[in-house]
Amino acid sequence: MELISVTQYAESHNLSERTVRSWCAAGKMGGAVLVGKTWSIPVECPLPKKGKIKASPLLKRLREEKEGKVSGGIYHRTQIDLTYNSNHIEGSRLTHEQTRYIFETNTIGITDESLNVDDIIETTNHFRCIDMIIDMAEERISESFVKELHRLLKSGTSDSRKAWFNVGDYKKLPNEVGGNATCSPEEVHQRMKELLVHYNTKKVKTLRDIVDLHQKFESIHPFQDGNGRVGRLVMFKECLANDIVPFIITEELKLFYYRGLREWGHADGYLMDTCLTAQDHYKKLLEYFKIKYHE
Numbered sequence: 001m002e003l004i005s006v007t008q009y010a011e012s013h014n015l016s017e018r019t020v021r022s023w024c025a026a027g028k029m030g031g032a033v034l035v036g037k038t039w040s041i042p043v044e045c046p047l048p049k050k051g052k053i054k055a056s057p058l059l060k061r062l063r064e065e066k067e068g069k070v071s072g073g074i075y076h077r078t079q080i081d082l083t084y085n086s087n088h089i090e091g092s093r094l095t096h097e098q099t100r101y102i103f104e105t106n107t108i109g110i111t112d113e114s115l116n117v118d119d120i121i122e123t124t125n126h127f128r129c130i131d132m133i134i135d136m137a138e139e140r141i142s143e144s145f146v147k148e149l150h151r152l153l154k155s156g157t158s159d160s161r162k163a164w165f166n167v168g169d170y171k172k173l174p175n176e177v178g179g180n181a182t183c184s185p186e187e188v189h190q191r192m193k194e195l196l197v198h199y200n201t202k203k204v205k206t207l208r209d210i211v212d213l214h215q216k217f218e219s220i221h222p223f224q225d226g227n228g229r230v231g232r233l234v235m236f237k238e239c240l241a242n243d244i245v246p247f248i249i250t251e252e253l254k255l256f257y258y259r260g261l262r263e264w265g266h267a268d269g270y271l272m273d274t275c276l277t278a279q280d281h282y283k284k285l286l287e288y289f290k291i292k293y294h295e
Contacts, residue, residue, distance in 0.1 A: 003040040013142045014196040015048060023048055047140065053169040055137075056243040057292045062134050069205070071104070074289045075134075078248075079103055082236065085250050088228045089257075092119045099123055118157045126229065128273050131239035141199055141213075142191055142236060149230045150223050159225060171224040178258065182221035191220050208268075209277055210238045215264040245293050246285065248276035 006024070010017045017275070024032045024039040028048040032041045050136050055063065065075035084099040093116060094102075101109045102123050108115065129152050139145060151168030154160055160167045164291075168190045174181075183191050199213050214235045232249060239246035248259045252275050260271025286293050 002043045004043050006039050006041065009041045009043075009045070011255050012144050014140070014193060023251075032083070047154075049123065054242065058239045058245075058286065059134070059137055059243075061246055061289070061291055062240070066131060066134055074285060074291060076103075077285060077289075079130055081129055082130060082232075082248050083123055085124060085248050086232050087126060089118070089254050090228055091251065092116075092122065092235075094119050094123060094171070096129060103127060118159075121156050122153060124155075125155060128152050129229075133233055133240070137205050137237055137240040139236065141196055142188070143196065145223070146230055146234060150226055150232055153226050155231055156200075166243055170222050173224065175221060175224060177218070177227070180262075182219065182232050189220045190219060192222055195220065205238065205242045207239070207244050207275070207279075208272065210235055210242070210244070211271060212264075213238070215261055215271065218261055219245075245283055247275055247280055247282050252279070253278055273276055 004012075006017050006020045009015075010020045013020075018043070020029070021039060023029050024034070024041065029039075029041055029045050031041050031045055061073070062075050062078065064070070065073045070076065071164045080100045080103050083103070084094070084096045084228065086092065086224075087099075098109070098111075098115075101107070102120065106124075109119060129149055132149065132152060136145070146169075147168050154165075154167040154215070157167075159165045164172050166172050171185050172182055172193075176182055195213070195216050199209065202209055214231050217234065218227060223230065236246045238244075256274040256277075260274050263270045283293065
């Protein structure tokens with residue numbers, strides 16, 4: 001069993017060292033041992049469970065349909081629509097119908113066109129990522145959480161066979177988005193730590209807080225590729241966690257979404273209006289499936 005220090009555990013989960021030491025002293029960290037005056041913690045030790053939070057009607061339904069393998073419900077529809085649109089924004093050539101077919105049958109189907117293998121792999125991987133954010137909706141956002149989403153998304157792709165690509169970890173090489181510079185590889189860990197600490201200290205999180213988190217995550221651009229999809233998954237998860245109606249950025253909203261990301265900080269209305277429009281679309285789905293939500 002690999003043990004790490006309080007400092008290492010606190011950094012990996014965006015916590016204060018004082019909090020982690022208090023949990024150790026209270027016996028809340030399974031397997032933690034006191035050596036002299038220093039605690040050592042199993043690297044895989046989970047965070048102490050908080051008092052049970054009642055899941056929203058949507059999150060409860062998503063979990064029920066996921067576990068029951070229910071076809072044709074909100075879980076089914078969300079898997080297909082979120083996966084298709086988020087991948088399509090990033091250049092996937094799979095159609096909505098092909099995405100649906102892969103989800104429903106776990107096969108590609110007969111086609112006369114040549115398909116990109118990575119598009120297919122990333123589609124099936126994205127389904128797994130959605131399952132993860134549903135299962136772990138109430139978990140605090142941490143660096144290890146976003147890295148695991150990235151690992152799931154990119155596992156088995158051609159990128160995963162490139163040593164420099166660093167699947168499941170932060171980028172090794174500088175990159176840009178839309179011709180604009182992003183955070184340098186050397187600064188990513190510190191910037192991500194500061195971002196998540198700032199976000200996690202908010203006791204009540206609003207839609208604007210979640211959108212702000214997303215924009216700042218995208219401006220850091222912590223991974224070599226897959227930042228947009230990981231960021232949108234995190235945004236969807238945080239809406240579920242905070243009983244806020246989630247939303248899916250569609251192809252029709254893509255240009256408005258990109259403009260909103262660029263203009264955030266001096267014209268926040270662009271991105272907020274885009275997200276609210278997408279949220280209205282998802283509300284119609286909730287109404288169709290008779291799922292209650294807060295206005």
